[in-house]
Amino acid sequence: MKFGVLINEGPYQHQASDSAYKFIEAAIAEGHEIYRVFFYHDGVNNGTRLATPPQDDRHIPNRWTELAEKHNLDLVLCVAAAQRRGMVDQGEMERNKKDANNIADKFRISGLGQLIEAGIQADRMITFGD
Amino acid sequence: MLHTINKSPFEKDSLTTCLRYAQKGASILFIEDAVYACTKGTQFEKDIHDHQGDIKFYVLGPDLEARGLDNSNLTTNIEIVDYKGFVKLVADNEKTQNWL
Numbered sequence: 001m002k003f004g005v006l007i008n009e010g011p012y013q014h015q016a017s018d019s020a021y022k023f024i025e026a027a028i029a030e031g032h033e034i035y036r037v038f039f040y041h042d043g044v045n046n047g048t049r050l051a052t053p054p055q056d057d058r059h060i061p062n063r064w065t066e067l068a069e070k071h072n073l074d075l076v077l078c079v080a081a082a083q084r085r086g087m088v089d090q091g092e093m094e095r096n097k098k099d100a101n102n103i104a105d106k107f108r109i110s111g112l113g114q115l116i117e118a119g120i121q122a123d124r125m126i127t128f129g130d
Numbered sequence: 131m132l133h134t135i136n137k138s139p140f141e142k143d144s145l146t147t148c149l150r151y152a153q154k155g156a157s158i159l160f161i162e163d164a165v166y167a168c169t170k171g172t173q174f175e176k177d178i179h180d181h182q183g184d185i186k187f188y189v190l191g192p193d194l195e196a197r198g199l200d201n202s203n204l205t206t207n208i209e210i211v212d213y214k215g216f217v218k219l220v221a222d223n224e225k226t227q228n229w230l
Contacts, residue, residue: 003220023216026217124221
């Protein structure tokens with residue numbers, strides 16, 4: 001079965017990002033496919049490569065990148081939410097004339113259409129957030 | 131239909147709202163801080179019992195454990211599931227409503 005996952009909450013805020021991660025791990029272990037993980041609102045902050053949490057804490061952005069590398073996940077940040085919060089990839093950096101980018105590996109920035117498409121293509125859609 | 135609730139009923143009224151909308155045959159899964167909803171001796175115990183004829187209640191075990199709770203703290207007829215069980219609930223129900 002194909003699952004679409006929507007994450008609306010930033011890392012280290014409450015528990016949504018952790019719950020989503022554990023859910024996706026379990027879904028993959030059960031043989032399901034993750035069609036897309038869409039990060040919306042404060043959820044886009046999951047995609048920064050500049051985070052440095054304490055060494056004895058989980059590294060949430062790196063954990064997403066590693067899971068995506070292992071299972072070829074499509075991790076998408078909403079472009080409007082990303083722009084508001086200063087989440088920038090190379091293309092957005094050039095387009096908006098910024099002096100840096102900060103997106104982690106395996107994340108990409110795209111539009112809300114990607115969420116709608118996931119809702120159409122996936123068999124199940126599940127939301128984690130505040 | 132599966133409903134998930136992730137906030138304590140002492141913080142938000144999502145459990146009350148969910149119970150108002152959930153239909154016969156639905157399942158409700160408590161995750162994150164919502165696990166407090168199905169502990170014994172709270173003001174919400176009666177609400178849950180009143181709906182148990184129509185609705186099946188589940189709680190995410192790892193989130194219970196993370197809060198120092200276990201089966202002995204729960205009100206009656208609540209099934210504890212792990213993440214594998216969570217995935218199965220989503221797969222088994224055609225639609226999921228996540229009350230946030």
